[in-house]
Amino acid sequence: MPTITLRNAEKSYGGTAVKAVRDLNLEIGDGEFMCLLGPSGCGKTTTLRMISGLEHLSSGEISVGDRVVDCVGTGTFVTAEKRGMGLVFQSYALWPHMTIERNTDFGLRLRKVPKAERQERVEKVMKTLGIDKYRDRYPSQLSGGQQQRVALARMLAVNPEVLLLDEPLSNLDARLRLEMRAELKRIHEEFKTTIVFVTHDQWEAMTLATSIAVMSEGELQQVGSPNDIYDRPANRFVAEFVGSPPINIIEVEDRNASALAGLAQSYFARTYPQIDGIGSVGMRPEALGFARDVRALPKGAINGEAVVTGVLPTGGSWIIELLTQQTKLFLTTHLPPQVNDGEKGFFYAKPEALHVFDAQGKRHIGADIQLRGEADPSAEGAAIRALA
Incomplete structure (x- = not known):
C-alpha cells in the first residue's frame, strides 16, 4: 500500500466556523501501525472517516501514493468502496441472522470471489483469529471479544490494503482488551497490513503503535514513536495527556x-x-x-x-x-x-x-x-x- 498523505485537510459541519479537523498534515507509511490518539472531540474519528471516504473534506487533499482520492480544489472524490480500505467500527456491526462463517465471508460474496478461493481465505483468517470452532454459531452466542474477532476477520478476509479501526476495544472488559491488544499486534506482524487505529486510551496507543499522532481540538500536536511521544513531548498538552499518573x-x-x-x-x-x-x-x-x-x-x-x-x-x-x-x-x-x-x-x-x-x-x-x-x-x- 502506498503512503497515505493528508495535506491541509479540514472538516467542518453545517457550515459553522467550528472545525472538527483543522489544517491537518499527516503521512501514514506502508505497513505502519498508526494510532490517532486524543480526548473525545479532538477530531480523530473524523480524520479516520475522511481517510475511509465516509466523510468529504471541507478543504485540503488526501492522496494514496500518486492517486488523489479526495480534493476539494479539483472536485475529486473516490468513494469508500473503491479505496481498498476496511473499516471496523466501535460497534461490531455483525449480521445477527448470519452464522460466524457467513459474517466472515460476507465481503467476499459481495465481491463475487469464486467459492474455492472464498473458502480458502475464510478458513485461513478464521483459524488465525481462533474463531473457526464457532463457525456455525450466531453473534449473540459469542462473547464481546469473540465478536470483535469476527468483525476483524470479516475485514481481513477481503485483504484490504489499509485497516481502519475506530476504538474497537472500548466495549471490552480489561482482560479482553489486553488479549485483543496482543491479537492486533500479532495480526499486524502477520498480515503486514497498514493499520490506522483511533483511541483515547494512551496505553493502547503506546503498546500497539509503531507511530502515534496526538490530536487536540482538531489540531495535530505531535507525531512520533511511542518513546518519542513519552520521552520528548512537543508541548504541555502531550506531556500531560500521555502518562499515568500524569506528569x-x-x-x-x-x-x-x-x-x-x-x-x-x-x-x-x-x-x-x-x-x-x-x-x-x-x-x-x-x-x-x-x-x-x-x-x-x-x-x-x-x-x-x-x-x-x-x-x-x-x-x-x-x-x-x-x-x-x-x-x-x-x-x-x-x-x-x-x-x-x-x-x-x-x-x-x-x-x-x-x-x-x-x-x-x-x-x-x-x-x-x-x-x-x-x-x-x-x-x-x-x-x-x-x-x-
Missing part, C-alpha cells in the same frame, strides 16, 4: 503562583542562568526520587523539602504522594517503599529528567540542550531537527 507540572513563569514556582525559578537562575523564557517544568512521577537526608541528594538535581502524605499500592508498583511548598507531587516506584505517612525528607529530580516548556507551552529546545550537556551549535541543530 507533575510546576508553573515557573509566574513566581507568585506558588512557593514551588519560586523554588524552580531560583534553581534555574542559579544552575542554568543561560536558559531564558521558562514557562513551566514537568517531572514524570517515575523520574522523581525521595531522600530522607540532604546528603543523599544527587548533585545538580532540582530538590526541595517534602512530606509524605500518602502511599498508594497499585499492584506491582506504588504511588507516593508528597506535599512540598503547599503543592502536591506524585512519584512512582516498583520497589516496596520504605516510607510512611508524615515522614519528612526531600524530593529530587535530575536535570536530564526535566521537561521544560516555554510560556506558550511548547517544548523549550534551548533548555533541552543545556540540561543534557550539549552546548555546541551542531547539537542544537540536531535537537531542532529531531523535534521538527
Whole structure:
C-alpha cells in the first residue's frame, strides 16, 4: 500500500466556523501501525472517516501514493468502496441472522470471489483469529471479544490494503482488551497490513503503535514513536495527556503562583542562568526520587523539602504522594517503599529528567540542550531537527 498523505485537510459541519479537523498534515507509511490518539472531540474519528471516504473534506487533499482520492480544489472524490480500505467500527456491526462463517465471508460474496478461493481465505483468517470452532454459531452466542474477532476477520478476509479501526476495544472488559491488544499486534506482524487505529486510551496507543499522532481540538500536536511521544513531548498538552499518573507540572513563569514556582525559578537562575523564557517544568512521577537526608541528594538535581502524605499500592508498583511548598507531587516506584505517612525528607529530580516548556507551552529546545550537556551549535541543530 502506498503512503497515505493528508495535506491541509479540514472538516467542518453545517457550515459553522467550528472545525472538527483543522489544517491537518499527516503521512501514514506502508505497513505502519498508526494510532490517532486524543480526548473525545479532538477530531480523530473524523480524520479516520475522511481517510475511509465516509466523510468529504471541507478543504485540503488526501492522496494514496500518486492517486488523489479526495480534493476539494479539483472536485475529486473516490468513494469508500473503491479505496481498498476496511473499516471496523466501535460497534461490531455483525449480521445477527448470519452464522460466524457467513459474517466472515460476507465481503467476499459481495465481491463475487469464486467459492474455492472464498473458502480458502475464510478458513485461513478464521483459524488465525481462533474463531473457526464457532463457525456455525450466531453473534449473540459469542462473547464481546469473540465478536470483535469476527468483525476483524470479516475485514481481513477481503485483504484490504489499509485497516481502519475506530476504538474497537472500548466495549471490552480489561482482560479482553489486553488479549485483543496482543491479537492486533500479532495480526499486524502477520498480515503486514497498514493499520490506522483511533483511541483515547494512551496505553493502547503506546503498546500497539509503531507511530502515534496526538490530536487536540482538531489540531495535530505531535507525531512520533511511542518513546518519542513519552520521552520528548512537543508541548504541555502531550506531556500531560500521555502518562499515568500524569506528569507533575510546576508553573515557573509566574513566581507568585506558588512557593514551588519560586523554588524552580531560583534553581534555574542559579544552575542554568543561560536558559531564558521558562514557562513551566514537568517531572514524570517515575523520574522523581525521595531522600530522607540532604546528603543523599544527587548533585545538580532540582530538590526541595517534602512530606509524605500518602502511599498508594497499585499492584506491582506504588504511588507516593508528597506535599512540598503547599503543592502536591506524585512519584512512582516498583520497589516496596520504605516510607510512611508524615515522614519528612526531600524530593529530587535530575536535570536530564526535566521537561521544560516555554510560556506558550511548547517544548523549550534551548533548555533541552543545556540540561543534557550539549552546548555546541551542531547539537542544537540536531535537537531542532529531531523535534521538527
